Amino acid sequence: MTRSMTAFARQESQQSWGTxxxxxxxxxxxxxxxHLRIPESLKELEGALREGLRKCLSRGKVECTLRFVPEEQTQTLQVNEAFARQLLAATEQMEKLLPVSQTLNPLDLLRWPGVLQDIPMDMSAVKNEALQLFNRALDDLQAGREREGKELALLIEQRLDAISFVVQDVREKMPLILQNQRSMLRSRVADLGVDLEPQRLEQEVVLLAQKADVDEEMDRLDTHVQEVxxxxxxxxPVGRRLDFLMQELNREANTLSSKSIVTDxxxxxxxxxxxxxxxxxxxxNIE
Incomplete structure (x- = not known):
C-alpha cells in the first residue's frame, strides 16, 4: 500500500494523576x-519509543513530543517525623541555654528545610499510559499517511495514463513521419538536380529510418509504466523503487528526444x- 511520509497525529489522555x-x-x-522530546521523569521510555517507531515506520523525519501535566492533588506533602523530633529535642536544649524560656511555634518548625517532604508520585501508571497513548498516536499517524498515500497513488496513476497515451500516439505517428521524411528526402534530391542511384537513395532512407526508430524506447516506456x-x-514501502523507475523513465524520454527528427x-x-x-x-513524499 502506498503511504505518504507526511502526516500529523495528536492523542491526549486525562487521568486522576494528570494529563x-x-x-x-x-x-x-x-x-x-x-526526534523525541519527553519529560525527564519519563526519559527511560525512550528506548521502547524508538523501537516502536522502527517497527511501524521505515522512512521519514518524525518528531514526537510528549507533554505531562500532573494534577495538583497528586503533589502531597508528608512530615518527616523523625527529623522533626530531632529539631524539637535540639530546641529544648536551646531553651535551657536561653535566659528567657520561649515556646516554639509549630509553623516555624514546618518552615525548617527538610521537615516537609514531597511524596514522590508513582510513575508506573504514567509510563504505561504514555506507551499506550504513543501507540495510538502512531496508529493515527499511519492512517493519515495511508490516506494521503492513496491520493498520491491516484495522481501518479493519472500521469501514467497520460504517458501511455503519449507513447501510443508516437507509435501511431511514426510510420507517417518516416513516410513524410522519405518523400522529403527524395524531393530535396530532385530539387538539387543530383542524379543518385535508386539503391543509394534507398540506403539513405534506411539510415534515416534507423536513426528515427524509437520502438525500443516505446517498449521500455510501456514496461516501466506497468512496473510502476x-x-x-x-x-x-515502495518509495525508493519508484524513485529508481522515475530515473529510468526519464532516460527513455531523453533518448526519444535525441532521436527526434520532427517537432511532433x-x-x-x-x-x-x-x-x-x-x-x-x-x-x-512516498515512504
Missing part, C-alpha cells in the same frame, strides 16, 4: 530519523519529461 499529550508529526526524509503500476499495489516527437518527449517530473515530485 498526557502526544503530538507526532512526520515529513519526507531519505531514512527514518526520529505493479509496485503501487505492494504493501511494503520532440514535443512528445518534452511532455513525457514533464509528466515524469510531476510523478517524481510526488514520489519524494
Amino acid at each position: 498526557l499529550t502526544w503530538e507526532v508529526r512526520s515529513v519526507n526524509h531519505r531514512f527514518l530519523e526520529p 503500476r505493479r509496485i503501487l499495489k505492494q504493501k511494503e 516527437t520532440t514535443k512528445s518527449a518534452v511532455e513525457l519529461k514533464v509528466l515524469i517530473e510531476q510523478m517524481r515530485e510526488q514520489i519524494q
Whole structure:
C-alpha cells in the first residue's frame, strides 16, 4: 500500500494523576530519523519509543513530543517525623541555654528545610499510559499517511495514463513521419538536380529510418509504466523503487528526444519529461 511520509497525529489522555499529550508529526526524509522530546521523569521510555517507531515506520523525519501535566492533588506533602523530633529535642536544649524560656511555634518548625517532604508520585501508571497513548498516536499517524498515500497513488496513476497515451500516439505517428521524411528526402534530391542511384537513395532512407526508430524506447516506456503500476499495489514501502523507475523513465524520454527528427516527437518527449517530473515530485513524499 502506498503511504505518504507526511502526516500529523495528536492523542491526549486525562487521568486522576494528570494529563498526557502526544503530538507526532512526520515529513519526507531519505531514512527514518526520529526526534523525541519527553519529560525527564519519563526519559527511560525512550528506548521502547524508538523501537516502536522502527517497527511501524521505515522512512521519514518524525518528531514526537510528549507533554505531562500532573494534577495538583497528586503533589502531597508528608512530615518527616523523625527529623522533626530531632529539631524539637535540639530546641529544648536551646531553651535551657536561653535566659528567657520561649515556646516554639509549630509553623516555624514546618518552615525548617527538610521537615516537609514531597511524596514522590508513582510513575508506573504514567509510563504505561504514555506507551499506550504513543501507540495510538502512531496508529493515527499511519492512517493519515495511508490516506494521503492513496491520493498520491491516484495522481501518479493519472500521469501514467497520460504517458501511455503519449507513447501510443508516437507509435501511431511514426510510420507517417518516416513516410513524410522519405518523400522529403527524395524531393530535396530532385530539387538539387543530383542524379543518385535508386539503391543509394534507398540506403539513405534506411539510415534515416534507423536513426528515427524509437520502438525500443516505446517498449521500455510501456514496461516501466506497468512496473510502476505493479509496485503501487505492494504493501511494503515502495518509495525508493519508484524513485529508481522515475530515473529510468526519464532516460527513455531523453533518448526519444535525441532521436527526434520532427517537432511532433520532440514535443512528445518534452511532455513525457514533464509528466515524469510531476510523478517524481510526488514520489519524494512516498515512504
